[in-house]
Amino acid sequence: MNKFDVIVIGAGHNGLVTAAYLARAGKKVLVLEKRDLIGGATVTEEIIPGFKFSVFSYVVSLLRPEIIEELDLPSHGLQLLALDGTFTPLPDGNYLARWHDGERTRQELRRFSKKDADNYDRFGHHMNHMSRAVRELLMMRPPEPSSLKPSDLAGFNRLAKHFRGLGNRRFYDLVRLMTASAADYLDRWFETDVLKATM
Structure with a gap:
């Protein structure tokens, strides 16, 4: 065996x-x-x-x-x-295409919503900031909550420094991203269901 x-x-x-x-x-x-x-x-x-x-x-x-x-x-x-792109077919024969080319994507989004086309780049910029905030956390060894070892206390200190470095607004946005449903979070940015479903 x-x-x-x-x-x-x-x-x-x-x-x-x-x-x-x-x-x-x-x-x-x-x-x-x-x-x-x-x-x-x-x-x-x-x-x-x-x-x-x-x-x-x-x-x-x-x-x-x-x-x-x-x-x-x-x-x-x-x-x-x-x-280079994504394609989301709809039951009525319509579709949503998104491209690596931002202008081409915004043009496609305008068929559904001018507001969504306008917010698309802002959302991408926002999510890039959020991903940078999360990336460092993902690579950290989490501290042991019940330990008083210096290495674990130092881990808590690193976490606290990381969150302080985000600033109040970004910290609030990160908490909201991590705790809200995807639907609620995307509703703050977009109105078109097909775009929200694709994302």
Whole structure:
């Protein structure tokens, strides 16, 4: 009978990255996956014969560059392709297209709402600020709340400094982003349901 130090359930990108780091640390790792495809939300599937869909592949953009480099993923076949646009079909035959080209996207959005076209870039700028605030938190080792060790107390100090550095307005926006529903948050910016659903 085989013995493993760690069993990872699910061969999505998070499970695979976890398994790779554990294996590099000398652990004997078994990865179990129910499906016949690995990669989880990052896979491209032929759902309709002749048509391939990136089911949730936008999440691969969240894969940290450090991980790609440390695990030398390109040498194992990872190839990231930039997405030029998205397409959201509607039941009435209409559609919403968004493009890498901001002016082209704003022109498309004007078919639905001038307000949404005007707010689109402001929202992108706002979310870039929010992502910078969150990115640092994601890479921090969280402090142990019940510990009084100097290293954990220093962790609380780093968190406090990070939040103080955001300023009141940005901190409030970050709390709202993390606690509001996606629908409520997007309602503050946009009026077109198809745009909110696409985002």
